[in-house]
Amino acid sequence: MTGNLRERVVPLQITKDLSIMDVLRAYPQVRPVFIRHGMGCLECMGAMDETIASGARMHGLDLDQLLKDLNEAIKNRDQE
Template sequence: MAQITKDTIIGDILDIAPQTAPVFMSIGMHCLGCPSSRGETVEQACMVHGVDVDALLEAINQMVPAAQ
């Protein structure tokens, strides 16, 4: 998969890198199984939870396997 961006859907990230769930939980996304949270983009989640999107992207991209 390519690098995760602010437009990437959270459900897609969780599907390819379930190990990122604790990062989302740490910003207040406690319902990762809910259809609405899985359908949000990273940017939307950051806006709702008052989180710096660039900082979250950096943390997530360090955990996501490189594209093959």
């Protein structure tokens, strides 16, 4: 079996309440997803504490689609 026990029992998932910066630190491969959705200012002071939900709201984005795309990016990390 590959991966640690937690990953096998509880699938990894990016949620709306996580900070943008924490997600970028944990999963650098999601940077292009944020950029594709128009969230290019990922190093600005606001992104440090801003949640994905508040960032999506501020940029007028579809939160569900953003989360879907982010989770797809981390899901495929082992398949690359």
